[in-house]
Amino acid sequence: MEFGFGPEDEEFRAEARAWLAAHLTGDFAAAVGRGGPGSEHEGGAQRRAWERELGRDGWIGLGWDSDAYGNRRATLTQQVVWAEEYARVRAPGRYGHIGENLLAPTLLAYGTPEQRDEFLPAIARGEALWCQGYSEPGAGSDLAGVRTRAVRDGADGFRISGQKIWTSLAQDADWCFVLA
Template sequence: MDLTYSVEDDEFRHEIREWLESNLVGTFAQLRGLGGSGREHEAFEERLEWNRHLAAHGWSCVSWPREYGGRGLSLQQQVIFHEEYANANAPARVNHLGEELLGPTLIAFGTSEQQARFLPRIVAVEELWCQGYSEPGAGSDLAAVSTRARLDGGEWVIEGQKVWTSLAHTADWCFVLARTGSGPRKHDGLSYLLVPMRQSGVQIRPILQLTGTSEFNEVFFDGAVTEADLVVGEAGSGWSVAMGTLGFERGVSTLAQQIAFQRELHLIVELARSNGAIADPIIQDKIVAAHMGLDMLRLHGLRTLSGEQGIEASITKLLWAPWHRSLGELGMAVAGAGSLTVAEAPYQLDELQSLFLFSRADTLYGGSDEIQRNVIAERVLGLPKEARS
C-alpha cells in the first residue's frame, strides 16, 4: 500500500483532528480513554451518546460507500481517521460489530431490502449488534455449529446456544450462524440469520471474567424467531457469508488498536522509570523487544491493507496476539510485587492488571493460534491436515 499522503489527505487529517479537539469537551471530555477490550462496562450509556454525536456529524461508518450512508473514505483517509481517533484518546465506540462487521457484510451480500432496513440504523447508532458464531462445541472450528433453525410459515425458529458473545447484553440484534440443512461437508447447510435479541425466546447470561467484568455472554435460543427473509445470502450458503464477515473484522481499524497498544507500552515504560525497574537489563531487553514488535505490527498491517484479508488475516492474528499477551506479562514484571494486590477492595484492578488478565485470552478468541497455524499450514504450505479423532 502506498501511504504517500496527498494534500487532500493532509487536509483531512487536520479536519478530523480539529473536530475531535473541539468536540471532546464538556461531559464528553470525561470519556477519554474509557472502554475497549475488558473495559466495555465503562460509561457505556455515555459512550453510546458520544457515538450518536459522531453519527450526527457524519463520523460513523466512514469506510462505507456514500450511497449506504458512509463517507466513502480512501484507504489512506481511513488510516488517518483511525489514527487520529486513537491519538485523541477518544472513547472506545460501542457500535463496532455493526459498523465494521455486519454493515460491510450486508453491503456485500445483503438484499436491497435488508440494506434499507438495517444500514441507516447502524449509521445512526440506533441499533446495536452482536455476533452469534462460537458455541460450546464449536469455537475455532466454526463449521461444527449445532444451533439449528427451521422455517415455520413466514419465520425461522431457532434452537441452540452461543457462547463468548461480546456485548450480547446490550445488543438489539445478532447475526447468527445456524444449521438449516445438511450436505456432504459440515460447511454445507449453514445459514446466516439476522435475529432480534429482545424477545422471549432469547436468554442472555453474562460470563464473569478474570477481570471481574462481564462483556462476554452465553446466549440461549429457545424457540427464538426471525422473519423468513432475514437470511443473508441464500439459505444453506451461510459459510461463505460468515467468512466474508471475518475478513472485514481485520481491516483498517486494527491500526487504531496498535496505537492503543503503544499507549499501554508507554504506561509500562513510565512505570519502569518511576520505580527503578528500568535499570534491570532483562527489563530493558523486553522493553526494546516490545518496541520492535510494535513497529513490525504496524508495518505488516499497512502492507496487508490493500490486499485480500484471507491468509493475511491469520498471519496478522498470529503476530499481534502473542505480542500483546507478552506485553501484559511485561507490565506485571515491571510492577513487581505490587502487581499481586488490588488497589481497592473487593476487586479494583489497575490498568496494567486488567491488561495482563484480559490479554491471556488474546491467543484464543477470534480464532485460536492453533487454528491459525493450521490454516497457514494446510492452505498455503500444502501440508496434510491435522489428524483428528
C-alpha cells in the same frame, strides 16, 4: 509500493482532528480512554451517546462502498488517518463496531435492498447497536464448529436451535446477528 498520505489525506486529517477536539468535551471528555481492552463494558451510556455523536456527523461507515445511508465515504488512506487521529486522542472505545464493521459489510455485499435500507441508516446514525452470536459450547469462536441451525419456518422466518455463549455486547444491543 510506496505508501504515503497525499494533500487530500492531510486535509482530511485536519478535519478529523478539529472535529474530535470540538466534540471530545463535556461529558464525552470523561469517556476518553474508556472502553478499550480490559474495560470493554465500561461507560455504556456515555459510549452509546458518543456513537450517536459520531453518526450525526457521518463518521460511522467510512469504509462502506456507499454513502447512501448518512455516512461519509473515505478512501483507504483517509480511513487510516481517521484511525490514527481517533487513537491519538484516545477517543472512547467504539460501541457500534460490530454493526459497522461486521454486519454492515455483509449487508452491503449480500443483503437485499430492503435489508440495507432498514438496518444501515440506523447503524450509520449510531442509533442501532448489534451484538454477535458466534460462540458456542465446545466450539468457542471456531466458526467451523458452529452447530446452531436455522431451518426455514414459513416464507418470512427461521426456527433457530442451538446455544450461544459469550455474546459480545449483548447486554446493550438492540439486535443480534447469529451464525447458524
